[in-house]
Amino acid sequence: MAVARPAIAGERNGRYSSQSEDRVPALRLSQDFRPVTDLKSHGAEIVRQVGTTGRPVVLSKHGRAVAVLVSVDEYEDLVDARERAALRAAVDEAEAEIVAGQVVPHAAMQERFAQLRRGK
DSSP, X not given: OOOOOOOOTTEXXXXXXXXXXXXXXXXXXXXXXXXXXXHHHHHHXXXXXXXXXXXXXEEEEXXXXXXXXXXXXXXXXXXXXXXXXXXXXXXXXXXXXXXXXXXXXXXXXHHHHHHHHTTO
């Protein structure tokens, strides 16, 4: 028996996404991959590029990606999406436990909390 559950903000068709998925343009390989050493000489320009294009900039060292520079809004969207995904996973786990009958009656939990308050 499946347990019906309400959707959580940011969830689409049972999948989590940040608002940013809809608005981040695709990377342009010729412009959005830069050596990490460019930060020292072109830091302000790189930050401006991220802000004006809305695209992240991938920083590389010895030809390998080592970091991604994104806007603050994009970063916050990514963090929010990750938190929503963790919450959804916890809810899904709890729902599976309910379906499997792994529940504790309310009265038993009240008694356990009372014992904890008494230091037992």
